[in-house]
Amino acid sequence: EAQLVESGGDLVQPGGSLRLSCEASGFTFKMYAMHWVRQAPGKGLEWLSYISTTTTNIYYGDAVKGRFTVSRDNAKDSLYLQMDRLRAEDTAVYYCVRGWGITMDIWGRGTMVTVSS
């Protein structure tokens, strides 16, 4: 069964950095593009980033462009999100999502990031 498990969520101060990880299992990770999506408390889903299988294509949402960096290690079946210059409005549950083409078909359970002093 395909599975994604996020980790790395924590409480961090404004202006700080955090690195999220997502470990994939049950499918051939290197054959799938991946996304990051978040949901702030009381808000809807917000798409953040896409990375293709070989990292040729990488895209970001406007809210995180220039502050967040997505990467992947196909040898480790892992996806990452480096988050810098964090703001209070980045407080959210962060989901790692498998891309079937572009369509997001398998979602992790999410990891909570809280940005607060």
Add this chain to the structure above:
Amino acid sequence: DIRMTQSPSSLSASVGDRVTITCQASQDFGSYVNWYQHKAGKAPKLLIYDASNLGTGVSSRFSGRRSRTDFTFSITNLQPEDVATYYCQQYDDPPYVFGQGTKLEIK
């Protein structure tokens, strides 16, 4: 950037009813729209892809259709387990934005 305007923001219906949610795209880009179900405390689930195709293992009570820039999602024979928030999403061109979401409740 493409914008997706989803309505209504909330919906209350009775068991057995048919409900419909709409997303209007800011431009015509074909059928690159998916619909997701998000239950509280759980991971979102893909229900419909390419505007009208049923996801793997998804109940046939769910359906989607497209009319130019208008995308509709319907649930027939509404069941208590359908309580969730539903989102449309375009994936024609990044950023792959979601609609604002529709919170569905049972009367």
